[in-house]
Amino acid sequence: MARIPDSPQPDTHQPHGIVGLVLDVQIVMSKDHNPIDPILFAERADAIADAARDLAAFGWTPATSSNFSMRLNDDLAAITISGRDKGRLGRDDIMTVDMEGLPVGTEARPSAETALHTQIYRRYPNANAVLHTHSRTQSVASRLFAENGVVRLEGWELQKAIAGYTTHESVLDIPVFPNTQHMPELVAQVDAWIDSGKPLYAYLINGHGIYTWGRDMPETRRHLEALEFLLGCELDLRRLSP
């Protein structure tokens, strides 16, 4: 559960010196009125902002698109506020939600796609970060492979960048779900795939973008970068070998 950092104590031996420190963090209360660890929130928010800055620099978050989150604990996640420029995020652009996607301790509006993030944290207890981007490659691949409902990746050495994959001889299926503005429908499609027992490391949404996750932010970034590369390779193959 959330932990309160030790309160700074006044230094009684330094009556004219520094008697306290002001931290640039908010103390947020969860629904059961436990304070959320502000240090943990700040650390996660910084990790999200750093990743987002890099992904925006790659051109994968055009026009305020994309959203990012990290788990805070079993009940809460830090997620980007809806509509923000993802290349210029600061701590104030990130908020806390519970695992039903409801805001905690703020009036801010979480990402329109929050339900897809909290679903991953509920279904995969080892997932601690979720990244969703809208690169050109992801968007085109999602349209091209929508008819099959899946992008089958096999024979690529870079499949080994996905946690648990140890050989290019493996098969990595990335489903493509139909897009909808009705989040519960998307959540139901993802649930149905997971409930079928098929492995899921990432998915595309038709004409929209990609979702992937991992046990921490570096692993999740590795997944996203590998998938971007692999989808680009599949597009090139389609173009070059009719």
Ligand SMILES: CSCCC(=O)C(=O)COP(=O)(O)O
């Ligand atoms: C302008 S992009 C359309 C919404 C979207 O797909 C997205 O990823 C960003 O939505 P958010 O509410 O998270 O800013």
Ligand SMILES: [Zn+2]
């Ligand atoms: Zn999106």
